[in-house]
Amino acid sequence: MPTPTPQPEPKKAPQFAAVKLRPMPEKPQPCCADETCENTVAAPVSAEGERYSWQVSGMDCAACARKVENAVRQLDGIGLVQVAFATEKLTVVANRDVRTQVEQAVQQAGYQLRGEHSAPEAPPSSLRENLPLLLLIVMMAISWLLEQFNHPLGQAAFIATTLVGLWPIARQALRLMKSGSWFAIETLMSVAAIGALFIGATAEAAMVLMLFLIGERLEGWAASRARRGVSALMALKPDTATRLRNGERQTVAASELQPGDTIEVPAGGRLPADGRLLSSFASFDESALTGESVPVERASGEAVPAGATSVDRLVTLEVVSRPGESAIDRILKLIEEAEERRAPIERFIDRFSRLYTPVIMGVALLVALLPPLLFSAPWLEWIYKSLALLLIGCPCALVISTPAAITSGLAAAARRGALIKGGAALEQLGSIRQIAFDKTGTLTIGKPQVAALNPLSGCSEEELLTLSAAVEQGSTHPLAQAIVQEAQRRQLAIPDAQAQRALAGKGIEAEVNGRTIHISAPDKLAASMLDSALLAQINRQESHGQTVVVVQRDGEVIGTLALQDTLRDDAKEAIAALHALGVQGVILTGDNPRAAAAIAGELALDFRAGLLPEDKVSAVQTLNQHAPLAMVGDGINDAPAMKAATIGIAMGSGTDVALETADAALTHNRLTGLGQMIRLARATHSNIRQNIAMALGLKAIFLVTTLLGITGLWLAVLADTGATVLVTANALRLLHRKD
Known part of the structure; x- marks a missing residue:
C-alpha cells in the first residue's frame, strides 16, 4: 500500500545543456472520453493535500482511464484525480487518508491497484488470457452446426453461447453503473445482446458479443505494447553505478546518486545520471537524447546527459542531477504530461450510446404501456410492437458499423x-x-556516408581513403566506420596501423607503413596549414551540411574527406x-x-x-x-x-x-x-459516415412503419439483420482499395 507524502514544494530542475524540459503550456483539446467530462483539459497534479499514487492494472484503452477517474472522483474528500494511461499511474490528492476507499472504488469498477513502486505483476499466459474468447468462438461454431440440423437445439445452443459471452460484459456494466458510468460500451453491448435474445435473434446476439470481445483483446494487446515502450525509455539508465569515494570504487544503486558524487563510466557504458565531465576529453553518443547519429565531443567541465554512452574510453564525471530529475526522467515526465493533456478520442459508438440506448429503451417501454393504458388498446398487439421496436432499436448494426470500417x-x-x-x-x-x-x-538514412574525397599533394583518392581507413579501423565512431565502409565498398586493401591513439581534442593518429597519419576536424589545425582555396572548399562543403575531416601525413595535409547523412x-x-x-x-x-x-x-x-x-x-x-x-x-x-x-x-x-x-x-x-x-x-472516415447513415436510416424507416402497423416482428428482424449485412459489406470495400 502506498505511503502518503505531503505535497512537496516545486523543485527547480538543474539547468542542463543537452536537455532542458519545461512544463508544457495548456491548450484546448477535443472532448474527452468520459461521459462526465465535456470539453475539459487535464491539468498537472497541483491541488493541496496529501498525495497518493498507485499503478492501475486492467486498463485496455484510454476510456478505461476516464472510468477509473470517474469512480474515484465520487469519493468524499478528493481534491484531484488523474490517471495517465501510458504509464498506468493513478494520482490522487485528498484532504484525508483515502487509500482504502480509493482501492475499493477502483476494484468495484473492475480494475486493480498496486503500489506505485511495487514490482509489475507477471502477465498471464496467452492461453489463460484468451480462454473466454476461445470458448465463445468454439461455442459459436457448435451452435451454428446444430442450427443446420436441428433448429430448436441450435437456438438453445445460441442462447447458451450468448449467456456465456454476456456474463463478463454485463457484470462489468453493473460495476460501472455503481461507480457512476451509466452508459459505457459494456452497457450498450449488454442491452444489444439481451434485446436480441428477447425477440429471438440468438445467433446475432452471440456474434455481436464475440466481435466485441475480439476488439477488446486487440486493444489490450496494443496497450501492453505501448507500455513496454515506456519501460524501454526507463531502461536507458543503468540500475547501478560505480561511485568513487575516498579513493575506493563502490557499486551503488543509481537512485542513491546525489549531486556532487563522482562516478566512473566505462567505454560503451551509459550514464546513470546527468553529469559534468571531469576527464580531459571524451566522445559521447547522445543519440538517445538528440536523435543525431554523430557522437558529440565533450571537454572537461561540459555537461553530459543521463542515457548518453561513452564511445571509446573510461570517463569520470561529477553527478549534477537529483534522483528522478535526470534528462531521461524529464523526458519521461514530458511524455506523461503530454498524455494527460491529450483528450482521448472515445469510440463513436460509446459516446452515442449515452443518448441512443436510453432513448430506444424508453420509446419501446412507452409503446408497450401508453396505448393500452390511455386508449384501452390491446396489450398483446402493443407489446408485440414494442418488441419489434426493441429489435429495430437494437444497436447491433450500429455497434458493428464503426468497428467494421475501422478493422x-x-x-x-x-x-x-x-x-x-x-x-x-x-x-x-x-x-x-x-x-x-x-x-x-x-x-x-541516419548514418553518415563519405560524400566527397579531395586528395592533395599528389595523393590519389584511393590512397587518401586507404590511409584514412587504416587509421580509423577498429573505431566505434560513426564517422570512422563510414570511412572504413567506403574503403571496403571500393574493395581497397586496408593496411595495418600501429600506435593508434586518440589525441584529446585534436583527433586521432597512427603509423601506417612507417609514416604518421593524423586525422582531425579543420578547426583543430593551425590556420597556416590550410590555404585559402582549401578553406573556401571546406566552408562550401560545410554550408551544404557536410562534415569535413582533414588528413595529414608526417605533418603535411594530403587531402580532405566530406561525410554527410543522405536523403x-x-x-x-x-x-x-x-x-x-x-x-x-x-x-x-x-x-x-x-x-x-x-x-x-x-x-x-x-x-x-x-x-x-x-x-x-x-x-x-x-x-x-x-x-x-x-x-x-x-x-x-x-x-x-x-x-x-x-x-x-x-x-x-x-x-x-x-x-x-x-x-x-x-x-x-x-x-x-x-x-x-x-x-x-480519409476513406475510412467516409466509410464510417456511410455506415452510420445506413444503420440509423433503416432504423428510422422501420420505426415509423412499425408504429403504423405496416411491418411486423419478422420484418423488424430482417431490417436489423439487413442493416448489419449492409454496413459490413460496405466496410469490406476498404480492403480492396488500390491506392
Whole structure:
C-alpha cells in the first residue's frame, strides 16, 4: 500500500545543456472520453493535500482511464484525480487518508491497484488470457452446426453461447453503473445482446458479443505494447553505478546518486545520471537524447546527459542531477504530461450510446404501456410492437458499423506496411493537414556516408581513403566506420596501423607503413596549414551540411574527406504526394542549421534547427493550434513531440521507445507510406459516415412503419439483420482499395 507524502514544494530542475524540459503550456483539446467530462483539459497534479499514487492494472484503452477517474472522483474528500494511461499511474490528492476507499472504488469498477513502486505483476499466459474468447468462438461454431440440423437445439445452443459471452460484459456494466458510468460500451453491448435474445435473434446476439470481445483483446494487446515502450525509455539508465569515494570504487544503486558524487563510466557504458565531465576529453553518443547519429565531443567541465554512452574510453564525471530529475526522467515526465493533456478520442459508438440506448429503451417501454393504458388498446398487439421496436432499436448494426470500417481500414494499412494503433489513431490521421519531420533517421538514412574525397599533394583518392581507413579501423565512431565502409565498398586493401591513439581534442593518429597519419576536424589545425582555396572548399562543403575531416601525413595535409547523412530514396516522392493531398511539411531537428538547411532545400520544406526535445514539443504545440499536425520521428527525443501532436508516426527503423510511443508506425520504413495512410484514413472516415447513415436510416424507416402497423416482428428482424449485412459489406470495400 502506498505511503502518503505531503505535497512537496516545486523543485527547480538543474539547468542542463543537452536537455532542458519545461512544463508544457495548456491548450484546448477535443472532448474527452468520459461521459462526465465535456470539453475539459487535464491539468498537472497541483491541488493541496496529501498525495497518493498507485499503478492501475486492467486498463485496455484510454476510456478505461476516464472510468477509473470517474469512480474515484465520487469519493468524499478528493481534491484531484488523474490517471495517465501510458504509464498506468493513478494520482490522487485528498484532504484525508483515502487509500482504502480509493482501492475499493477502483476494484468495484473492475480494475486493480498496486503500489506505485511495487514490482509489475507477471502477465498471464496467452492461453489463460484468451480462454473466454476461445470458448465463445468454439461455442459459436457448435451452435451454428446444430442450427443446420436441428433448429430448436441450435437456438438453445445460441442462447447458451450468448449467456456465456454476456456474463463478463454485463457484470462489468453493473460495476460501472455503481461507480457512476451509466452508459459505457459494456452497457450498450449488454442491452444489444439481451434485446436480441428477447425477440429471438440468438445467433446475432452471440456474434455481436464475440466481435466485441475480439476488439477488446486487440486493444489490450496494443496497450501492453505501448507500455513496454515506456519501460524501454526507463531502461536507458543503468540500475547501478560505480561511485568513487575516498579513493575506493563502490557499486551503488543509481537512485542513491546525489549531486556532487563522482562516478566512473566505462567505454560503451551509459550514464546513470546527468553529469559534468571531469576527464580531459571524451566522445559521447547522445543519440538517445538528440536523435543525431554523430557522437558529440565533450571537454572537461561540459555537461553530459543521463542515457548518453561513452564511445571509446573510461570517463569520470561529477553527478549534477537529483534522483528522478535526470534528462531521461524529464523526458519521461514530458511524455506523461503530454498524455494527460491529450483528450482521448472515445469510440463513436460509446459516446452515442449515452443518448441512443436510453432513448430506444424508453420509446419501446412507452409503446408497450401508453396505448393500452390511455386508449384501452390491446396489450398483446402493443407489446408485440414494442418488441419489434426493441429489435429495430437494437444497436447491433450500429455497434458493428464503426468497428467494421475501422478493422478493414487497419487491415488495409497493414497490407501496405503501416501499423496504425487503433481506431482513434486512424480517425485522427484522416484530419491531418500538416506534418512535422525529424531529420536524422526520418528524412535521411541516419548514418553518415563519405560524400566527397579531395586528395592533395599528389595523393590519389584511393590512397587518401586507404590511409584514412587504416587509421580509423577498429573505431566505434560513426564517422570512422563510414570511412572504413567506403574503403571496403571500393574493395581497397586496408593496411595495418600501429600506435593508434586518440589525441584529446585534436583527433586521432597512427603509423601506417612507417609514416604518421593524423586525422582531425579543420578547426583543430593551425590556420597556416590550410590555404585559402582549401578553406573556401571546406566552408562550401560545410554550408551544404557536410562534415569535413582533414588528413595529414608526417605533418603535411594530403587531402580532405566530406561525410554527410543522405536523403532517403523516396523522400522527395513522399513530400510531393503529401503536397498533392493538401498536407504541408516542416523539419524539426536537433541538428545544426547548416545541415538542416541543406536537407530542407532539397525537399522544399521549412525547417527549425538546433531544437532540444522540449523545443520540439513547443514547436509542435504552436503548429497544432493552426491545423491538425502529425509528428514523424525515429528517436527517443522525438517521443514527447509525438505525444504532443495530434498523432505521432514512427519510422520502422527507429528506437523501441519511438515505435511504442507513436500512434502509428511505418513498418516498411518507406516515407511514401505517409500519403497512403492519410488517403486510407480519409476513406475510412467516409466509410464510417456511410455506415452510420445506413444503420440509423433503416432504423428510422422501420420505426415509423412499425408504429403504423405496416411491418411486423419478422420484418423488424430482417431490417436489423439487413442493416448489419449492409454496413459490413460496405466496410469490406476498404480492403480492396488500390491506392
